[in-house]
Amino acid sequence: xxxxxxxxxxxxxxxxxxxxxxxxxLMPAAIHGEQRLIIGxxxxxxxxxxxxDRVDFFANAVTDVAYRTPHRNIAFNLHARxxxxxxxxxxxxxxxxxxxxxxxxxxxxxxxxxxxxFLDGSPRITLDRAFTNYALDVIDKNTSVQAAVExxxxxxxxxxxxxxxxxxxxxxxxxxxxxxxGVCQDFTHIMISCLRGIxxxxxxxxxFLRTYPPxxxxxxxxxxxxxxxxxxxxxxEIGWVEYDPTNALRVGQDHIVVARGRDxxxxxxxxxxxxxxxxxxxxxxxxxxxx
Numbered sequence: 001x002x003x004x005x006x007x008x009x010x011x012x013x014x015x016x017x018x019x020x021x022x023x024x025x026l027m028p029a030a031i032h033g034e035q036r037l038i039i040g041x042x043x044x045x046x047x048x049x050x051x052x053d054r055v056d057f058f059a060n061a062v063t064d065v066a067y068r069t070p071h072r073n074i075a076f077n078l079h080a081r082x083x084x085x086x087x088x089x090x091x092x093x094x095x096x097x098x099x100x101x102x103x104x105x106x107x108x109x110x111x112x113x114x115x116x117x118f119l120d121g122s123p124r125i126t127l128d129r130a131f132t133n134y135a136l137d138v139i140d141k142n143t144s145v146q147a148a149v150e151x152x153x154x155x156x157x158x159x160x161x162x163x164x165x166x167x168x169x170x171x172x173x174x175x176x177x178x179x180x181x182g183v184c185q186d187f188t189h190i191m192i193s194c195l196r197g198i199x200x201x202x203x204x205x206x207x208f209l210r211t212y213p214p215x216x217x218x219x220x221x222x223x224x225x226x227x228x229x230x231x232x233x234x235x236x237e238i239g240w241v242e243y244d245p246t247n248a249l250r251v252g253q254d255h256i257v258v259a260r261g262r263d264x265x266x267x268x269x270x271x272x273x274x275x276x277x278x279x280x281x282x283x284x285x286x287x288x289x290x291x
Contacts, residue, residue, distance in 0.1 A: 001083070001084045001085075001086070001253045001290060002038075002081065002082070002083050002084075002290070002291040003081070003082045003083075003084060003208075003210070003256060003288050003289065003290055003291065004079075004080075004081050004287075004288075004289045004291060005028065005078065005079070005080045005082060005208055005256065005286075005287070005288050005289075006077075006078065006079055006285075006286070006287045007026060007076075007077070007078040007208075007226070007284075007285070007286050007287075008075060008076070008077050008078075008283075008284070008285045009026075009075070009076045009269065009270060009282065009283070009284050010073065010074070010075045010076075010282065010283050010284075011073065011074045011075075011280055011281070011282050012072065012073050012280060012281045012282075013071075013072050013073070013274075013276050013278065013279075013280045014276075014277075014278030014279045014280060015072075015276050015277050015278040016070040016071060016072045016276065017067070017070065017071055017072075017074075017274040017275060017276040018068075018069075018070040018275055018276070019067060019068055019274060019275040020066070020067040020074075020272060020273065020274030020275065020276075021064070021065070021066045021067075021272050021273055021274075022064070022065050022270055022271065022272030022274075023063075023064050023268075023270075023271045023272055024042065024062065024063040024064075024065065024076060024269065024270055025056075025060055025061070025062055025206070025258060025259045025267055025268065025269055025271075026042055026063070026076060026078050026258065026269050026270075027040050027042055027061045027063070027078065027080065027258065028040065028080050028082050028207070028208070028256050028257065028258055029059075029060065029061065029257045029258060029259065029260075031257060033085065034084075034085055034087075034257070035082060035083070035084050035085065035256065035257055036082065036083040036085075037080065037081075037082060038080075038081040038082065038083060039080065039081050040078070040079070040080035040081070041078070041079050041080070042063055042076065042077070042078050043076075043077045043078075043079075044065060044074070044075070044076055044077075045073075045074070045075045045077070046067075046069070046071050046074070048065035048066055048067050049066055049067060049068045049069065050064070050065065050066035051063065051064070051065050051066075052064045052065075056266075057112055058112050058113070058259070058260055058261050058266060059112060059113075059260075060258075060259035060260065060261070060266075060267065061259075067274075076270065081291075082256050084253050084255075084256055085253070086252055086253045087242075087250070087251065087252050087253075090238070092144055092146045092147060092238075093235075093237045093238060094144045094145040094146040094147075094234040094235040094237065094238050095144065095145060095235045095237075096141065096142050096143065096144055096145070097139065097140075097141050097142070097143055097144070097145055097148055097198065097199070097200075098141040098142065100145055100199050100200060100235070101199060103235050103236050104116075104119070104199075104201070106236070107236075113240070113260075115201035115233040116201075117201075117203075117262060118196070118201035118202055118203045118231075118233065118262060119196060119199075119201045120196065121196075122262035122263045122265070122266075123262075123263060123265045124172075124173070124189060124263035124264050124265050125173065125189060125192055125193055125196065125262070125263050126172070126173065126193065127193060127196055127197050128174050128193065128197075129197075130174065130177065130178075131173075131177065131190065131194045131197045132194070132197030132198060134155075134177075134194055135148075135152050135194040135195070135197060135198045136198065138151050138152050138155045139151050139152065139198075145200055145232075145234045145235055146234045146235075146238060146241060148195075148198070148200065149195065149200065149230075149232045149234065149241060149243055150243060150250070152191060152194050152195065152245075153191055153230070153244070153245040153248060154248050156187060156190060156191055156194075156245045157187075157245055157246070157247070157248035158248075159180060160176075160177070160180050160181065160182060160186075160187060160190070161180060161181050161182075162182070162183065162184075162187075162246060163181040163182065163183070164183055166179065166181035166182055166183070166186075167181070167182045167183060167185075167186050169185070169264075171186060172189075173186065173189035173190045173192075173193050174193075176189070176190060177190045177193075183246075184227050184228040184229070184246040185228050185264055187228075187245040187246045188204055188205075188228040188229055188230050188245065188246075188264075189204070189263060189264065190245075191230045191243075191245045192204060192230055192263065195230070195232055200232055200233065200234075201232065201233040202230055202231065202232045202233070203231045203232075203260055203261060203262055203263075204228060204230070204231070204260070204261055204262065204263045204264055204266065204267055205228065205229050205230070205231050205242060205251075205257060205259070205260050205267070206226055206227070206228050206257075206258045206259045206260075206264075206267040206268075206269065207226070207227055207228075207229075207255055207256050207257045207258045207259075208226060208227060208255075208256040208258065208286060208288045209227045209254055209255060209256075209288060210253075210254040210255075210288050210290060211286070211287050211288045211289060212289065212290065225284050225286055226258070226269055226284070226286060227244075227246075227255070228246075228264070229242055229243060229244040229245070229246070229255065230242065230243050230244075230245060231260060256288065
């Protein structure tokens with residue numbers, strides 16, 4: 001499937017910012033066998049005094065920019081064409097949850113996408129007992145790991161209401177879980193917390209959703225902005241599986257990957273510091289058009 005993607009993120013400052021540095025993770029990823037970046041451009045207005053493109057620890061594309069000239073507005077505009085490959089349908093050959101510790105013990109590598117990095121707490125993931133108890137109520141020790149991932153994702157979709165006004169980017173997973181309202185970031189952080197709490201390595205994926213659904217299909221939640229979903233390690237034979245708890249489905253051709261990490265802090269689309277005072281407003285628009 002081919003997609004044309006356009007994204008615009010704008011900021012307006014109450015008082016001019018006379019210095020700023022930002023790390024941008026906005027360019028769709030090139031992933032062998034899954035996703036091909038045909039062409040992509042990231043335009044900035046105003047132009048920064050410094051710009052440097054790099055790859056971070058988790059192989060995400062990062063653009064670092066620095067401003068030294070006062071500016072009251074800033075805009076990050078992305079244009080990209082992506083070819084997304086459908087994930088093959090596979091049998092569930094993951095081990096039972098009771099065998100997961102044994103499978104993990106056999107992996108000694110600390111390469112970026114090995115499960116060791118995705119088992120414990122991380123800056124935005126706290127392994128609270130409330131998450132573990134919730135997960136254990138949904139599955140049992142004989143449930144296969146892949147089935148556990150899907151069961152927990154479906155349960156969260158059932159029990160938590162999607163509400164774009166309920167939380168902010170700084171809302172903790174526990175607060176969103178307690179209130180049973182949130183957006184895709186909250187669904188993803190909560191599911192990661194549940195999975196790690198029962199011994200399943202899980203990470204955070206940021207990306208885009210197809211804006212226009214296929215004829216006869218329902219529109220997916222989160223298609224008007226950048227989206228987020230879960231990546232779970234389901235054992236040596238299967239490896240990583242991606243699941244979207246906001247929409248209760250396995251990730252496929254409608255999902256375009258931008259960045260992967262332990263939690264939102266590793267993949268934030270815009271992250272940085274600036275020198276200013278007063279408030280600021282921000283707007284985001286996304287369009288993912290199938291060709």
